[in-house]
Amino acid sequence: MSRAAIIGGGVIGGGWAARFLLNGWDVAVFDPDPEAERKIGEVLANARAALPALYDRALPSEGTLSFCGSIAEAVEGADWVQESVSERLDLKHRVYDEIAAALSEAGFIASSTSGLKASDLAAKGHPVVVVHPFNPVYLLPLIELSGAPALCDRAAQVVTSLGMAPLTLRKEIDAFIGNRFQEAVWREALWMLKDGIATTAEIDDAIRLGFGLRWAQMGLFETYRIAGGEAGMQSYLEQFGPTLSWPWTKLMDVPDLDQALIETISRQSDAQSGGKTVRELERLRDDNLVAILRGLRRTGSGAGGVILGHEATLPEGGEIDGLPITSRRAVPVTWTDYNGHMNEAAYLELGTWATDGMMQLVGADEAYIASGKSFFTVDTRIRYLDEVQRGEVLSVTTQVLQGEGKKMKLFHRAFKLDGGLAATIETLLLHTDLTTRRACPPEPEVAAALARYAKAHAGRSAQGASGAVGDRP
Numbered sequence: 283m284s285r286a287a288i289i290g291g292g293v294i295g296g297g298w299a300a301r302f303l304l305n306g307w308d309v310a311v312f313d314p315d316p317e318a319e320r321k322i323g324e325v326l327a328n329a330r331a332a333l334p335a336l337y338d339r340a341l342p343s344e345g346t347l348s349f350c351g352s353i354a355e356a357v358e359g360a361d362w363v364q365e366s367v368s369e370r371l372d373l374k375h376r377v378y379d380e381i382a383a384a385l386s387e388a389g390f391i392a393s394s395t396s397g398l399k400a401s402d403l404a405a406k407g408h409p410v411v412v413v414h415p416f417n418p419v420y421l422l423p424l425i426e427l428s429g430a431p432a433l434c435d436r437a438a439q440v441v442t443s444l445g446m447a448p449l450t451l452r453k454e455i456d457a458f459i460g461n462r463f464q465e466a467v468w469r470e471a472l473w474m475l476k477d478g479i480a481t482t483a484e485i486d487d488a489i490r491l492g493f494g495l496r497w498a499q500m501g502l503f504e505t506y507r508i509a510g511g512e513a514g515m516q517s518y519l520e521q522f523g524p525t526l527s528w529p530w531t532k533l534m535d536v537p538d539l540d541q542a543l544i545e546t547i548s549r550q551s552d553a554q555s556g557g558k559t560v561r562e563l564e565r566l567r568d569d570n571l572v573a574i575l576r577g578l579r580r581t582g583s584g585a586g587g588v589i590l591g592h593e594a595t596l597p598e599g600g601e602i603d604g605l606p607i608t609s610r611r612a613v614p615v616t617w618t619d620y621n622g623h624m625n626e627a628a629y630l631e632l633g634t635w636a637t638d639g640m641m642q643l644v645g646a647d648e649a650y651i652a653s654g655k656s657f658f659t660v661d662t663r664i665r666y667l668d669e670v671q672r673g674e675v676l677s678v679t680t681q682v683l684q685g686e687g688k689k690m691k692l693f694h695r696a697f698k699l700d701g702g703l704a705a706t707i708e709t710l711l712l713h714t715d716l717t718t719r720r721a722c723p724p725e726p727e728v729a730a731a732l733a734r735y736a737k738a739h740a741g742r743s744a745q746g747a748s749g750a751v752g753d754r755p
């Protein structure tokens with residue numbers, strides 16, 4: 283078990299605490315704010331509802347969260363120190379003096395700074411690496427790294443193990459890459475607002491209904507390449523390059539954030555979003571991000587690829603009551619319905635994941651399917667035995683009821699963490715030749731593995747199996 287020290291537990295420190303805890307690290311927090319514990323508790327509740335929902339496998343068991351009375355106490359014995367105090371260089375330097383006094387010999391300080399250079403942060407001889415996250419830290423994968431190359435490499439390994447995607451800056455610059463973009467767009471938005479061209483709500487619509495949708499999945503250059511049509515990037519540059527010198531942009535200039543502009547923005551923003559609390563907006567944002575990220579995982583694009591890479595490192599397997607665990611996962615928000623609990627169709631999806639798990643165990647894996655053989659489902663009966671809420675972790679065991687000839691009959695049991703049975707899913711599959719689309723016997727090694735499971739599971743109770751719709755105990 284590894285241990286992270288979180289120094290400064292506001293918006294970002296709270297997000298880091300959640301990211302570490304939900305990946306199985308113990309976390310020690312120091313923040314002088316008497317409200318820090320409550321605030322981190324709320325961020326953690328949001329994170330628990332969101333991060334596990336990205337994965338089709340369970341994350342490690344959550345680590346332990348503790349609050350410390352001093353920086354020294356939090357840093358003592360820590361494998362990672364993440365500083366996320368307010369963005370003031372003098373404050374950060376003072377905090378680093380205290381951290382350095384308690385830091386292990388090989389240790390370094392990771393700073394969440396949004397724009398201060400690593401060389402300025404490390405000016406007093408402390409080993410500091412910029413490890414810049416994006417809010418919410420528990421959902422967005424990008425981490426910008428800057429500092430001594432050896433320390434950046436070590437930092438990259440740790441953030442990768444947390445399911446994040448490190449991007450090491452090739453040159454040290456203020457504000458790094460992501461925030462420079464955001465500031466460019468922000469400046470342009472402020473001009474449009476000041477010049478009366480668009481309101482806060484209209485500017486947000488222009489982003490989220492149009493190019494914002496493209497950016498999450500292909501970024502800027504790939505998007506423009508497609509915009510160039512069949513001739514691609516060169517055609518795009520020839521066609522639209524000259525427009526850059528048209529008087530479209532005021533990017534080099536910044537509007538005065540005077541009282542009048544601040545009041546206009548605040549009034550419009552209240553009208554646009556004032557009906558919801560910040561926590562409500564955060565939960566809405568997280569639900570939307572989970573849905574988008576789950577969409578991206580299907581093709582492995584952008585952040586979806588990061589999730590798939592991390593998921594492959596999460597442990598699988600195990601047994602309950604002598605039966606193999608064929609699927610273990612948290613219930614994502616996308617599986618819940620208007621009644622607030624897991625939707626009936628999601629129980630079937632859970633069963634298909636468990637069937638896939640059993641197929642892997644008997645050797646009917648990706649390579650086998652690519653060779654032209656698979657199992658097709660012909661009959662399924664689901665018993666809905668208990669309500670399941672979003673975020674609950676379900677472990678599914680599989681009993682092979684029949685495994686001979688073309689037939690594979692499975693009995694899945696979905697257990698909650700407290701051991702309660704949430705559902706059983708009984709399913710019959712026929713082994714199929716993918717070229718002829720007709721049933722056929724499996725290859726000998728798959729048939730043998732299936733027969734071994736069937737023999738080992740024979741004679742066990744299978745209460746609830748082989749009944750008709752409506753049969754209840």
Ligand SMILES: NC(=O)c1ccc[n+]([C@@H]2O[C@H](COP(=O)([O-])OP(=O)(O)OC[C@H]3O[C@@H](n4cnc5c(N)ncnc54)[C@H](O)[C@@H]3O)[C@@H](O)[C@H]2O)c1
Nearest residue numbers: 290291292293294313315366367368369394395396415417
């Ligand atoms: N908010 C963002 O979107 C964002 C994104 C990426 C990075 N960052 C960076 O993360 C850092 C923190 O930003 P934030 O948005 O979480 O600010 P915040 O104001 O929410 O949190 C700062 C926290 O630091 C605490 N603090 C102050 N002095 C301290 C001390 N001596 N020791 C320990 N804690 C102390 C405060 O009590 C507060 O809880 C900044 O460097 C910021 O630039 C912010």
